[in-house]
Each structure stands twice: as structure tokens, then as C-alpha cells.
Amino acid sequence: MSKICFIILLFLVDTTFAKTIDVHVKGMVCGFCAQGITKKFKEISDIQTIDVSLEKKIVTLVTKEKSDIKDDEINKILKDAGYNVEKIDRK
Amino acid sequence: MYLSLILFLYSLFSSQVFAHPVSFKGATNYMTWNQPWLSDNWLTYTLNRNFALALRHMRMQMNDSSEMNFIGTQADLLLNRWNGKDYQANIYLYYSYGRALSNGSSYDGQIIGAEIDAEDQDYYFLTKYEFFKTSNNFEQPLALIRLGISPYKAEFNELAAWLIVQYQNHRGLKKNSALTPMLRLYYKNFLYEMGSSFSGDFMTNLMFHF
Numbered sequence: 001m002s003k004i005c006f007i008i009l010l011f012l013v014d015t016t017f018a019k020t021i022d023v024h025v026k027g028m029v030c031g032f033c034a035q036g037i038t039k040k041f042k043e044i045s046d047i048q049t050i051d052v053s054l055e056k057k058i059v060t061l062v063t064k065e066k067s068d069i070k071d072d073e074i075n076k077i078l079k080d081a082g083y084n085v086e087k088i089d090r091k
Numbered sequence: 092m093y094l095s096l097i098l099f100l101y102s103l104f105s106s107q108v109f110a111h112p113v114s115f116k117g118a119t120n121y122m123t124w125n126q127p128w129l130s131d132n133w134l135t136y137t138l139n140r141n142f143a144l145a146l147r148h149m150r151m152q153m154n155d156s157s158e159m160n161f162i163g164t165q166a167d168l169l170l171n172r173w174n175g176k177d178y179q180a181n182i183y184l185y186y187s188y189g190r191a192l193s194n195g196s197s198y199d200g201q202i203i204g205a206e207i208d209a210e211d212q213d214y215y216f217l218t219k220y221e222f223f224k225t226s227n228n229f230e231q232p233l234a235l236i237r238l239g240i241s242p243y244k245a246e247f248n249e250l251a252a253w254l255i256v257q258y259q260n261h262r263g264l265k266k267n268s269a270l271t272p273m274l275r276l277y278y279k280n281f282l283y284e285m286g287s288s289f290s291g292d293f294m295t296n297l298m299f300h301f
Contacts, residue, residue, distance in 0.1 A: 026174040
């Protein structure tokens, strides 16, 4: 019983809080050219903040509470922006 | 292997126009390059990551001091892109069709061009060749090569600076060739370049996208 409650609680936590997603991007070497990344992610209503690091080659997305964005959509947005995704880490 | 070949194509000259003919999907770009004998203006719209359409105007001052203006539409194709961990390289092709105006007469005009570029956060290379032809058999090749170095690595949304040297060759224009060192600055979606050739000819270029 306690195990079931714990699992339900974990599910609720996972769907309630904002998510931080680190997207490792290939080809991202120019800030001028990478402006399209933030522009495209800003059009997604589930995204709260976008942070781009050229040094680490990572785009960090923070979703709104109770929101998420699928890996397929992330891949498509970055492909449309002219880049390739190396991997996606979800925290 | 292909990337190494691209990076060593120094023998190719490229046109005076540089930059990314194809941007991110849905982007509108305005680009303008200006020297006393040559101006080039592109207004592009990128339909997808491989293809863009543009309106183009080019002004050329010939060696007899007459001027030719070309106005046309252009199709830009990203033929291939290599996205590495720390670099990007591209091959573009483009074709433009429109009207050439000179000495009170107008003719059909066409431009075909190819551009190759490669960069990381420290170095930049671009080479491009362009060929302009009118229906009255006027022909003008334009070629250019650029090498650049960044004195520091700017983060996203920081002011970035590049030191670039450009060599261009266009026999038949007022100037056959020019060697121009320039400073490139960009911040967010605005990019500006300014330079002066060793003959004292000023160059000023601007790009922005939204």
C-alpha cells in the first residue's frame, strides 16, 4: 500500500513541476546564426525559459509547470533551425 | 574527407557576397554589402533548412565608369551541411534571374553562384564564385575568399568580434581586385562589418534577420 502511494506521489511530482531539459547540439558555433533556436522555442507555449551556451554547446529548456515537450519536437525545432541534436538530458 | 577538401579549396575565388544564403526556417534576412564600385542587397526568406527565396539588387561600376544594375529573384539551396561538435561547414548553390539595366537599356540577366564556408568559434573561412550574364552577352565573373579569426570567444547574446581579410577578384569592374581587412561585430540578430582596402576603398556591410 505504501509502495503504491509512493509511486502515485512520484507520478504527481513528475507531472506537476517544471522540467529542465539539456539539449546537446552539434554545429552551434555562431551566436548570430543560433538566434533562430531561441526564436523557434519561444513559439512553444510549454517553454518557460531558453538558455543557450555556445561554450558547452547546450540549449537548456525549462518548461512551465505541468508542461513538457517531447524529444521529437525538440529534434524537429533544432533541425528546422539548421542544427543536429547529439543527445537530450532530462532532469 | 569531404570537409578537408572544402577547407583546402583556396584556389577558388568567391563573389563579394558572403554569409548564409539559407538561414533558419521562417527567417527573413536582409543583407547589404557595399563598396564604391560594387553593392549587393539581398532580402531572403527561408522556407526550410535547405532552401530560401530572395529578392536581389546588385550595382556594378564598370571600368569605363558606367553603371549596371541588376534586379531579380533568386533561389538559394543549402546543398550540404556538416554539423560537428565544434564546427559547421556548408555548401550553397544559388541562381538568380531578373533584369539588368545599363546605359538606358535593359536586358535579361542571370547569376549562378556557389559558396563554401567553414567555421568554429576561433576561425572562419569562406570562398565563393559567381557568374553574371546578360542577354546582350555581357559576362562578369565575381570571386572572393575570406579568412577570419576571433580574438575572443563570445557567448550567446554577447557582442562578438572577428578580424577578417577578404580578397576579391572581378576583372571588368572599376576595380579588378581588392584586398580588404575588416572588423566584424555582431550582437544577437544584427551583424555589421567595416573595412578599408589597402587602396583606401571603404567597405561597409550589414545583416540582420528576424
